[in-house]
Amino acid sequence: MARKSDQTTHKLGKALNRKFFDRSVHEVAPELIGATLLVDGVGGMIVEVEAYHHTDPAAHSFNGETPRTRIMFGPAGFAYVYRIHQVYCVNAVCEAEGSASAVLIRALQPTFGLDEMRARRGVDDKRLLCSGPGRLCQALGIGLAHNGLALDRAPIEMFARTGVPDVLRGIRIGISKAVEYPWRYGVRGSKYLSKPFAKVA
DNA sequence: ATTCTGATAATCT
DNA sequence: GATTATCAGAATC
Numbered sequence: 001m002a003r004k005s006d007q008t009t010h011k012l013g014k015a016l017n018r019k020f021f022d023r024s025v026h027e028v029a030p031e032l033i034g035a036t037l038l039v040d041g042v043g044g045m046i047v048e049v050e051a052y053h054h055t056d057p058a059a060h061s062f063n064g065e066t067p068r069t070r071i072m073f074g075p076a077g078f079a080y081v082y083r084i085h086q087v088y089c090v091n092a093v094c095e096a097e098g099s100a101s102a103v104l105i106r107a108l109q110p111t112f113g114l115d116e117m118r119a120r121r122g123v124d125d126k127r128l129l130c131s132g133p134g135r136l137c138q139a140l141g142i143g144l145a146h147n148g149l150a151l152d153r154a155p156i157e158m159f160a161r162t163g164v165p166d167v168l169r170g171i172r173i174g175i176s177k178a179v180e181y182p183w184r185y186g187v188r189g190s191k192y193l194s195k196p197f198a199k200v201a
Numbered sequence: 202a203t204t205c206t207g208a209t210a211a212t213c214t
Numbered sequence: 215g216a217t218t219a220t221c222a223g224a225a226t227c
Contacts, residue, residue, distance in 0.1 A: 058219070060219075084218055084219065087220055091219085133220070135221075172219075176218085
C-alpha cells in the first residue's frame with residue numbers, strides 16, 4: 001500500500017564512521033537528530049534520541065560491567081541492543097573504550113523500505129512504524145543478533161544530516177532514576193516522536 | 202489528551 | 215524474587 005508520499009526520501013550526508021561516536025554522548029546525541037539509520041537498506045531519519053552517561057543512575061552501565069552491558073564498555077561506534085519486556089532497543093555506544101556511555105535511538109521518520117516495515121510491524125499507519133525504541137527495532141528487524149555490530153559496516157549504515165534541524169531538549173521517558181536530566185532530544189513538531197515534548201518557554 | 206494495566210523474559214540480587 | 219531505557223488497548227478526563 002505504498003503511496004507516493006511514502007517513497008519520499010531525504011538528502012543523506014556523508015556516511016558516519018566510528019570517529020563520529022568517539023566523543024561525549026552529550027555532543028553526539030543532539031547531532032544524531034536528522035541523521036539517518038538503515039539496516040539492510042530499511043530505515044529513516046532519526047527524530048528522537050536519549051543520552052545515557054556512565055555517571056548516570058539510569059544508565060545500564062551505572063553499576064559496572066555485566067555480561068549484558070559488555071558492549072557499552074567497549075569502544076565507540078558499536079550497537080548495544082538489549083531486550084525489555086517483549087521488544088528490543090538499540091543504542092549507539094559513544095566515547096572512549098571503558099566510558100560506557102550510549103545514545104538510545106528512540107524514533108525514526110520512516111523513509112526507506114516502508115513495505116518491509118509494515119510487514120514486520122503488522123500495522124499500516126506510518127506514524128506507528130518507528131515511533132518508539134521497540135517499534136523501530138521491530139520495523140528494522142533489529143534483535144539480539146545485532147548486539148555488538150559496528151555502526152559503519154553492513155548491514156548497518158548511518159549517514160550524517162545535511163542541515164541543522166530545529167532540535168528540542170527535554171527530560172527522558174520511561175525511567176525511574178535520574179528522571180530530571182534533560183537528555184532527550186527530538187525534532188520540533190515531528191509527527192514521528194514516541195511522545196510529544198513538554199512545552200518549553 | 203492523559204492515565205492505567207497486563208503481557209512477558211532476560212538479567213541481576 | 216525484583217526489576218526493567220516498552221507497547222497496545224482500554225478507560226477516563
